[in-house]
Amino acid sequence: xxxxxxxxxxxxxxxxxxxxxxxxxxxxxxxxxxxxxxxxxxxxxxxxxxxxxxxxxxxxxxxxxxxxxxxxxxxxxxxxxxxxxxxxxxxxxxxxxxxxxxxxxxxxxxxxxxxxxxxxxxxxxxxxxxxxxxxxxxxxxxxxxxxxxxxxxxxxxxxxxxxxxxxxxxxxxxxxxxxxxxxxxxxxxxxxxxxxxxxxxxxxxxxxxxxxxxxxxxxxxxxxxxxxxxxxxxxxxxxxxxxxxxxxxxxxxxxxxxxxxxxxxxxxxxxxxxxxxxxxxxxxxxxxxxxxxxxxxxxxxx
Amino acid sequence: xxxxxxxxxxxxxxxxxxxxxxxxxxxxxxxxxxxxxxxxxxxxxxxxxxxxxxxxxxxxxxxxxxxxxxxxxxxxxxxxxxxxxxxxxxxxxxxxxxxxxxxxxxxxxxxxxxxxxxxxxxxxxxxxxxxxxxxxxxxxxxxxxxxxxxxxxxxxxxxxxxxxxxxxxxxxxxxxxxxxxxxxxxxxxxxxxxxxxxxxxxxxxxxxxxxxxxxxxxxxxxxxxxxxxxxxxxxxxxxxxxxxxxxxxxxxxx
Numbered sequence: 387x388x389x390x391x392x393x394x395x396x397x398x399x400x401x402x403x404x405x406x407x408x409x410x411x412x413x414x415x416x417x418x419x420x421x422x423x424x425x426x427x428x429x430x431x432x433x434x435x436x437x438x439x440x441x442x443x444x445x446x447x448x449x450x451x452x453x454x455x456x457x458x459x460x461x462x463x464x465x466x467x468x469x470x471x472x473x474x475x476x477x478x479x480x481x482x483x484x485x486x487x488x489x490x491x492x493x494x495x496x497x498x499x500x501x502x503x504x505x506x507x508x509x510x511x512x513x514x515x516x517x518x519x520x521x522x523x524x525x526x527x528x529x530x531x532x533x534x535x536x537x538x539x540x541x542x543x544x545x546x547x548x549x550x551x552x553x554x555x556x557x558x559x560x561x562x563x564x565x566x567x568x569x570x571x572x573x574x575x576x577x578x579x580x581x582x583x584x585x586x587x588x589x590x591x592x593x594x595x596x597x598x599x600x601x602x603x604x605x606x607x608x609x610x611x612x613x614x615x616x617x618x619x620x621x622x623x624x625x626x627x628x629x630x631x632x633x634x635x636x637x638x639x640x641x642x643x644x645x646x647x648x649x650x651x652x653x654x655x656x657x658x659x660x661x662x663x664x665x666x667x668x669x670x671x672x673x674x675x676x677x678x679x680x681x682x683x684x685x686x687x688x
Numbered sequence: 689x690x691x692x693x694x695x696x697x698x699x700x701x702x703x704x705x706x707x708x709x710x711x712x713x714x715x716x717x718x719x720x721x722x723x724x725x726x727x728x729x730x731x732x733x734x735x736x737x738x739x740x741x742x743x744x745x746x747x748x749x750x751x752x753x754x755x756x757x758x759x760x761x762x763x764x765x766x767x768x769x770x771x772x773x774x775x776x777x778x779x780x781x782x783x784x785x786x787x788x789x790x791x792x793x794x795x796x797x798x799x800x801x802x803x804x805x806x807x808x809x810x811x812x813x814x815x816x817x818x819x820x821x822x823x824x825x826x827x828x829x830x831x832x833x834x835x836x837x838x839x840x841x842x843x844x845x846x847x848x849x850x851x852x853x854x855x856x857x858x859x860x861x862x863x864x865x866x867x868x869x870x871x872x873x874x875x876x877x878x879x880x881x882x883x884x885x886x887x888x889x890x891x892x893x894x895x896x897x898x899x900x901x902x903x904x905x906x907x908x909x910x911x912x913x914x915x916x917x918x919x920x921x922x923x924x925x926x927x928x929x930x931x932x933x934x935x936x937x938x939x940x941x942x
Contacts, residue, residue: 387824388822391823392822595803595805596805596816599803599805599816599817600820601792602763602792602797602803603792603793603816603820603821603864603867603868604790604791604792604793604794604821604868605821606786606789606821606822609820609821609822
């Protein structure tokens with residue numbers, strides 16, 4: 387009961403304090419919104435790139451180009467069967483598929499078709515020579531190197547390609563974006579922190595005479611301090627709610643855009659949105675609490 | 689009334705320490721108490737005084753004699769840098785920081801400038817002191833009218849401080865100071881801003897409160913009042929307690 391009264395008292399005082407200096411409080415809340423919107427953007431982009439990364443990793447792990455087609459040149463059907471059997475016996479291998487040159491050509495044409503172009507093979511139709519290959523998918527990307535090594539020792543295999551280069555490149559991009567994004571957000575967060583510290587400092591000064599009387603009549607430190615800490619948290623909370631609202635509103639319209647950019651669904655629906663909302667709420671409340679705590683520590687010395 | 693029954697005031701003798709602990713009903717006890725501020729200024733030195741429950745004491749002295757430090761010491765705004773001070777049974781040097789609010793609830797204090805919150809009504813000003821110490825609505829509804837009745841302001845509960853006379857404002861401050869039923873009421877120049885007639889009304893109120901059992905310590909420059917009242921007088925001079933006399937006058941009479 388006593389604790390409830392304390393909470394009620396502090397919440398009411400925080401609310402009054404917030405609106406007593408409404409311009410300042412709302413400006414601070416706006417900077418919280420700005421920070422959280424930036425954070426949402428970064429979170430969505432990173433998530434998109436990460437799911438792209440997963441997609442690439444889950445696709446063909448290792449491609450082994452072969453010396454030729456079966457029953458042509460140097461490769462017989464039994465040799466191919468033996469190679470595929472060997473590949474299936476390797477640890478970490480999920481599936482092994484034979485891709486003929488015709489199939490490879492069909493895929494290439496399809497890729498061009500998707501881009502709205504036509505693969506021009508010239509008069510002869512034989513200016514591009516595609517190899518037959520086997521494609522190995524792996525249960526875990528970490529196996530791809532050992533599989534590649536084992537297959538490259540076989541005489542039937544001309545050349546091994548893995549998706550490692552693409553994966554590495556994407557990881558590099560993700561890291562750069564993440565670093566740049568986090569540094570930018572950290573700078574904005576510093577500004578937000580400064581705004582909150584200042585807002586609460588002004589709130590403390592505005593209540594100087596009340597604080598003096600509270601001390602004289604024996605109010606405990608928590609009654610004196612918590613209203614101000616809650617006022618800072620209120621800035622963070624309102625900022626987070628506005629940011630979550632903005633993300634929720636643009637969520638459906640931006641889905642096709644995201645799909646276009648990342649070539650796959652970034653994250654599916656409600657659960658991603660819930661995670662993002664929880665993140666925004668936590669960051670908003672956290673920065674509000676830290677900022678007002680700093681201010682109370684600095685300007686409300688006992 | 690305990691004015692005549694109280695032990696003689698402690699002087700700077702070895703018995704002071706023993707007497708301090710022997711008197712159970714001591715509200716304020718100082719033994720060799722001194723305050724030296726960080727800048728080196730000695731504000732109080734070697735003060736020995738015992739104020740029993742129910743006493744009415746005037747604290748007199750010129751500006752800079754140490755009255756303000758004496759009061760700040762009692763509410764633990766400053767700590768003694770030497771000696772020992774007990775207030776309402778608490779040794780101030782041993783009091784933990786988080787127990788200071790508890791001490792302050794045992795002390796009511798009023799000032800020359802009233803220190804009311806101008807945006808709050810009379811009722812709210814008094815209720816505020818209860819609210820900020822976690823009192824419930826029913827306690828506030830019960831105690832505030834009772835106290836405003838005691839100080840004679842029950843007609844003015846909804847007025848703002850600016851709508852009241854100086855004397856009425858000081859009554860609100862007194863009601864607020866009594867809200868936690870303190871052991872001692874400290875009045876720091878309570879009549880400093882008031883005309884003579886109103887000053888006497890405030891003094892009458894303090895005597896009435898004292899008669900109900902609350903110890904009163906009043907710092908004042910008002911010679912007329914001290915001389916007319918003939919109560920115990922503590923006189924400070926240059927940080928020293930130079931006089932502690934029962935039924936005394938503002939100036940030394942011998």
